[in-house]
Amino acid sequence: MTLSPAFPLPLVVAVFVVLLGFVVWQLVSRGNRSRRLSWSLRAAMVVLLLLVALRPGVSGGGGVEATTDVDVFFVVDTTTSIVAEDYDGSDPRLDGVRSDIVDLVEAYPGAKFALLSFDSSAIVRVPLTSDATAIANASEVLAPEITIYSTGSSISQANDLLASTLERAEQAEPDRSRIVYYFGDGEQTSSAPVESFEDSAQFVSGGYVFGYGTDAGGAMREQTGYYDDDKSDDGYVTDDSGSPARSVIDEQNLRAIADQLGVEYAHRTAPGGAPRADASASSIRSDSDPSGGGVIELYWIPAAALVLLVAAEAVVVLRRLREIRAAADRQGSGA
Structure with a gap:
């Protein structure tokens, strides 16, 4: 396994630590089960984002x-x-x-x-x-x-x-x-x-x-x-x-x-x-290099998973916005 960070490694680590720290804080402070689930998914997004930034790969076939x-x-x-x-x-x-x-x-x-x-x-x-x-x-x-x-x-x-x-x-x-x-x-x-x-x-x-x-x-x-x-x-x-x-x-x-x-x-x-x-x-x-003539990059795997999680998060946000709008309409009609 090889790593080829897209940005300087100290910068990647620093950003990851800040983002993960914020997500974990939100996860611990949330008492509602659904809220905890949402922040758990966001924690997974942060980890996947780190993997994309690190650009993992494996050695390819041997040769020149x-x-x-x-x-x-x-x-x-x-x-x-x-x-x-x-x-x-x-x-x-x-x-x-x-x-x-x-x-x-x-x-x-x-x-x-x-x-x-x-x-x-x-x-x-x-x-x-x-x-x-x-x-x-x-x-x-x-x-x-x-x-x-x-x-x-x-x-x-x-x-x-x-x-x-x-x-x-x-x-x-x-x-x-x-x-x-x-x-x-x-x-x-x-x-x-x-x-x-x-x-x-x-x-x-x-x-x-x-x-x-x-x-x-x-x-x-x-x-x-x-x-x-x-x-x-x-x-x-x-x-x-x-x-x-x-x-x-x-x-x-x-x-x-x-x-x-x-x-x-x-x-x-x-x-x-x-x-x-x-x-x-x-x-x-x-x-x-008889053990590997190149690197097969694997960052696309966590990137694909990240896209799916972001899509799921977007669906949840849209659903909540509709609920808020419906509640506001009910309050308006009740008044």
């Missing part, structure tokens, strides 16, 4: 395993313009992003990967992991922000998050190379000034800025957050005249980001052939 001492960071623009339909003809740009991420994951066997995305805010969707499947799956479910919540896109929204994420990775394992891929169209519609990615450059060993879109631009489907039977949103984003708005690529902005990061720029117009930044020769090695 390629190991890459490289951390690869994917930074994806998920503002509304990323679904503009001018990639490989009339496909959404996001299709190209997904395709390129899958190809790049395969290009770095044995590496660790992280996935960041940004629209009105920037988040780490997948922290550094050696589970390449997790990154591929996460990229497949990437979705743009809801249109009505959009307040304009800033191409530098992720600059602070990327810098802090890279810095933590460098502090944890300074001998590893760090490669950054930025995926976007360069369109700046926010009134906020464009900020620089230069704070990240000191931690970057190589990478690319991939640009998507055309000078002619493409229309963007509205993103409502729910889908019809055809699995697509209805309607297009419109401009002030009521006509479909068009998003165009801004390669000048994208090249500026590449210069700030110290990486190269590439315009992506069709699937396949995505250029990759080469890791240094010292970063790639083959390890012979």
